[in-house]
Amino acid sequence: MSREPILRLEGVSKYFGEFTALDSINLEIDEGEFLTIVGPSGSGKTTLIRILVGIEELSNGKIWLWNDRIEAIPANRRPTCMVFQSLALFPHKSVGENIEFPLKLRKQRPENRKARAFELLDLLQLPQSFYQKRINECSGGERQRVALARALAFDPEILFFDEPLSALDFRLRKNLEKELKDLHRRTGKTFVYITHSLEEAMVMSDRIAIMRSGRFEQIAVADEIYARPISRFVAEFMGEVNLFSVKGDDSGNPVGTEIDIQTGGATLDSGMGLVRGALATLMVRPEAVNFLVDDGTADFVVEGVLKAEYALGSRTQYKVKADNGDELAVEKLREDRFFGKVGDRVRLGWNAASAHMITGD
Amino acid sequence: MKMSRSARIALTLYGVLAIFFLYLPIISVGFASVSKARYLTFPIKRYATKWYGKAIESSTVQDLLWTSLSVALLVTVISMVVGFFGALAFARYQWRFRGVFQKLILLPIFFPQAVLGLALLLWFNALGIIPSWKTAVVAHLVWISPIATLIIAIRAYGFDPSLEEAARDMGASTWTVMKEITGPLLWPGVVSAGLFAFLLSWGNFPLSLFTTGADSTLPEWLYAKMVSGYSPLVPSVGILSIVTSIVLLLFGVIVMWLIRARSETLSAR
Amino acid sequence: MERQDQRIGLLSALPMGVVLLISFLAPMLVIAVFSVMPQKVFSLLHIPDFSSYKLVFTQGYIKSVLWSFGMAMASTVVLFVICWPLAFGMAKVFKGFGIFITIAVVVTLFVSENIRLFGWVLTLMKGGLIEGHLRAWTGLTFEGVLYNTPVIVFGLVYAYFPFMLFPLIQGIAMVPDDARQAAADLGATRRQIFFEVDLPLSAPGIVIGSLLSFVLAAGAMAESKLLGGQTVIVIADEIETAFTYGQNWPLGSALSIILILVIGALSIFGINRVNLDLIMGGRRT
Structure with missing residues (x-):
């Protein structure tokens, strides 16, 4: 300046x-x-x-x-x-x-x-x-x-x-x-x-x-x-956001320490990379998470059960309970809403470009 | 608050009854003051206003009125000033000894007034001051200025401290803040405190009893005559004193009303 | 601002502080010193002794103290019972009528207590407002109800009515309506609402009201003199006598100190228990 x-x-x-x-x-x-x-x-x-x-x-x-x-x-x-x-x-x-x-x-x-x-x-x-x-x-x-x-x-x-x-x-x-x-x-x-x-x-x-x-x-x-x-702290301040505790694996890819996050095998770009063993928080906003149908794939994939659905007006919010882990929030515009029933098994995915790695606490 | 109709009516009647009881003795004095007989018995047979005439002509009564008035006026003015600042210290400013100050102010109100008066008498004696109506002013102040403070404090609690901060932020000095913001906002409280101060001083007896020395106020004289050496003037002088209070009260209410009306027209201009 | 607050706060408290110092604290000190002077002296320059206190405890003055406190206690209880419903009405039920009652009660405060008590004498005495009219209209009669202890308590209740009423109103106004409604909704009876909601939440008002009426009644004198004749000698009366007819300032001082100690202790206890800012309608604590 x-x-x-x-x-x-x-x-x-x-x-x-x-x-x-x-x-x-x-x-x-x-x-x-x-x-x-x-x-x-x-x-x-x-x-x-x-x-x-x-x-x-x-x-x-x-x-x-x-x-x-x-x-x-x-x-x-x-x-x-x-x-x-x-x-x-x-x-x-x-x-x-x-x-x-x-x-x-x-x-x-x-x-x-x-x-x-x-x-x-x-x-x-x-x-x-x-x-x-x-x-x-x-x-x-x-x-x-x-x-x-x-x-x-x-x-x-x-x-x-x-x-x-x-x-x-x-x-x-x-x-x-x-x-x-x-x-x-x-x-x-x-x-x-x-x-x-x-x-x-x-x-x-x-x-x-x-x-x-x-x-x-x-x-x-x-x-x-x-x-x-x-x-x-800053991430949570903005309102609803999905945060996962992750750890760098051998190839530097983040691996969930609580939720089982699959990274689709490919090595992610350097922005997402972690030093082996380093702890961090992976952030993804609810609107960046997609429901994967059939054998659709993404950089990060989480499986779980659809728990609830809330109409927020222009958007619809879903709560998904990940296998052995916390709930995730997913938001879709009304016209892109997901036609699933509560209790269905679902696969969620998002790409590295829309995720952010937080190294602070 | 929802309440059954009958309960509401019962409660209202209870209120009316309470007021009736509060005023019953005053009504008795009123009747007594217009009885023609020198020694009073009810029912009153013949009515006359002669005692009023005698009371007003009596130089003793005139002296009493004058003394009571001097004491009350002085007490009023001092209480308004002391109470204005006292209320700010009580309610507005966060300062270290505020808690102690608040409690200290309440203590005299809780103390038996006759004892306060006696203690003052000893104190004046120790100082070599001969008691007169002026020392009675000091005595009244002990009890009345805390009450004035409390009345103004209620008003001071009601206003937002950020008003003063905002004025200050825009460049007002401490004095300008007082003049432009604090003063005008507390003014109604100060006027009603003044009214209270006058009326409480006017009617006070226990504090005056030991502190007026050779002078005497109206309530003191009335008490002396009631306890010993009854005078048929007692009821009429009592009523005169009450009427003075009421006239003053009305006057005060009108002043308050004018202040409000004026501030409204000022800002509506 | 806080340093500013400190300075202005202290400055604003100064006038009041001066008044209290020269006309409250100093006289209290003088009376305390006088109470340990030898009998019947009129200056403070003597060797202290406790002869006055000895007199207080051997000459039956304690009886006056007990009478004063007993009647003060009785009048406080009566006041609480009769003021509660009215205070409740004024805090929660009445609207315009409440203002009318407030004004009517305040106006009586401005009438010298003596005149009002004298009015009661005129009302209650044989040949007074009540007995006189009763006899004239029905031929029935009764002995005057004056000159006994109950009528003194009655006088105290009458004189200190506003001092119980107004704090109670303040206290009851602090009870939120929805707390009462919620209690009723949860199945509380009227009695339970009173004991579980009203009473605890209006406690500050009750404490202040009871304290004021007790303390003022304990130090009162006119009621016992005007209404009670000479049936009971109250402590304030004894104090006055010691100072005037008795010409015994140290004795009067010792009696005063005893009264002051009890009243002071009670007041400080009571004042410390309530949040003044809250009861006065302040938002900050």
């Missing part, structure tokens, strides 16, 4: 008594990118964003905004701004007063403030009549937009988001995710977003950072995280 990062973290740690919430974090954020930090609750993502905003203090480490060290500067003197999980809209102020609040703090003239507020209402596709509305008269989605408008009125160097969509219902959330991505493109600002939903992150982000117990497990573009997770 030749360009200078807008924000740089070096060895940022946070301790709450004995508990280590953040364990020496390093991170560089580029100007104009949409970075999403994803992690389960307790992974330290909320602590991290609160430290980045300046609401919470770090125990150790350094933070640069461009060339300035900012870790000792309190929130009210940092040129960054956050959209809170609760949105933190002031209930005693109108929509317009909320949006103008940061401008009022900067002692801007009322007419300039008002003009800017109307611009922002337009940008966020809220009618101008909202200027006078009370916060409690706004719907959930409208409040999101007001909170965004207020944050944009602040005109921050970096805009932080602390899971602002988590309280909304599914459909509204999906719409706002896309709107947020569009807004990012239109404003060209740097967005840093935290969420516990990798799906949400996938929709919006340029890069995703996966957090686990106070550290980054993997930082990469969305596609990379999806296709080549670095660890079981």
Whole structure:
């Protein structure tokens, strides 16, 4: 990366008594990118964003905004701004007063403030009549937009988001995710977003950072995280995925240590190869697994019994109990669904190209 | 909550009965205050308002009113200020001694007020302060400012700390956060705490008993007359004191209502 | 924020802290020191002895202590029984009517306790509101019901009614409706629901309410004086007498200390058992 990062973290740690919430974090954020930090609750993502905003203090480490060290500067003197999980809209102020609040703090003239507020209402596709509305008269989605408008009125160097969509219902959330991505493109600002939903992150982000117990497990573009997770943890985070413990055999092919995985005899390409005796995890997504009929074959083959079938709308999911092993999930589009009965013996197969070898834990 | 109709009716009647009992003695005092006879017996034969006239003309009663009013007003103002900050320390900020502070505040409420008053008397004596209505203010504060704190704390619990964080994040100083966010949001709580403070101070007797020195508040005088040297003025002065409370209460409610209406029109403009 | 919280928290607590220090903790200390002064002195500059405490235990003051605590206990039990149904109604059943009752009860708090107790004297005395009207209308009569112990307990129940009622309402409001419904759905009887669900879940309210009414009743004086005549001398009365007619400050202090110790111990025990943040409606613990 030749360009200078807008924000740089070096060895940022946070301790709450004995508990280590953040364990020496390093991170560089580029100007104009949409970075999403994803992690389960307790992974330290909320602590991290609160430290980045300046609401919470770090125990150790350094933070640069461009060339300035900012870790000792309190929130009210940092040129960054956050959209809170609760949105933190002031209930005693109108929509317009909320949006103008940061401008009022900067002692801007009322007419300039008002003009800017109307611009922002337009940008966020809220009618101008909202200027006078009370916060409690706004719907959930409208409040999101007001909170965004207020944050944009602040005109921050970096805009932080602390899971602002988590309280909304599914459909509204999906719409706002896309709107947020569009807004990012239109404003060209740097967005840093935290969420516990990798799906949400996938929709919006340029890069995703996966957090686990106070550290980054993997930082990469969305596609990379999806296709080549670095660890079981990351792989499982994305939702349903088949993971097998494997071990390299004499020819370097992976052999299941629990489930009997046949590798069809041929030596697999080098990407799948393992050192003899090395342990690893083989990952394959449910949609990459096929039902093999007649004497069809694949790079990897597993035999078992069809246990259950679930209609997921556009797709159908199958659970197959492998012989002497765990269940596997298989997903097919509705039009490609498998016509078998529960209790039937089935053969499953997938190719090396759609599998991924995880060497981390 | 689902409940059978008869149970609901029974419960409602029970509530009505409870209120009736709570007000029965006040009704008796009301009747007594308009009895013409010097020595009261029920049923009242002739009604007169002469005791009210006498009470209002009496310079003693005027002094009493004035003393009670001074004490109550001072207690109110101080309790509002102390309670506002106390409530923030009680409910809002996570600081090291918060737990101790919360418990310490509750202790005076649990203590027998007469004993608190006596202890204060000894303390003033040890300090060489001669008790007067001003020392009674201190006495009232021990009991009333914790209550004011609790009332405001209920309000302080109700608001989201991220409101303050958001304001701060957007560049507000500690003072601006107080002025723009914390203050306006807690204001209704502060007003009702003030109302409570005034009314509790106005009606308080056990704390005043030992701490007013040569001065005397209304409840003190009433008690003295009830226990010894009955005066036919007692019922009418009692009712006057109650009426003052009610007028003030109504006034307070109207003020609260105006505050709410104003904040609504402000943001609806 | 946490360092900020520490600083602002401490600063905000300061005014209250000053009030409590100069008008609560310091006087408590003074009274404690006075209680170990020799008899009938009026300054703290004497050689300490325990003569006051000796007097307390030899001169029958213990009887007053027992009377006070006994009547406080009785009134607390009665209060719990009569307040529970009403508190339940107000927390779970009534809507507008509940607000009406709340306001009506709070308003009585603003009327000086003396006036209300005096009102009871007028109501209950021979020739009072009840007996007078009864005789005028029916010719029946009865002796006044004043000047005995039950009427003192009645007075205590009356005076401290709000102090039991409101904490109970808070406590019962903390019992989730679906917990009661689930218990009923699982086949619990009304009795079982009360003992297995209502009682344990509303415990914080019960603890605070009982504690408040007990403690206030134990230190009360006006009820026994106005309604009870001189049938029973309660501890607070003894304390007052020691300070005023008796002119024996150390004795009064020693009696106060005994009352304070019992009440203080009970209060601290009770306050420690409840989560204040929760009962006050806070979301954080």
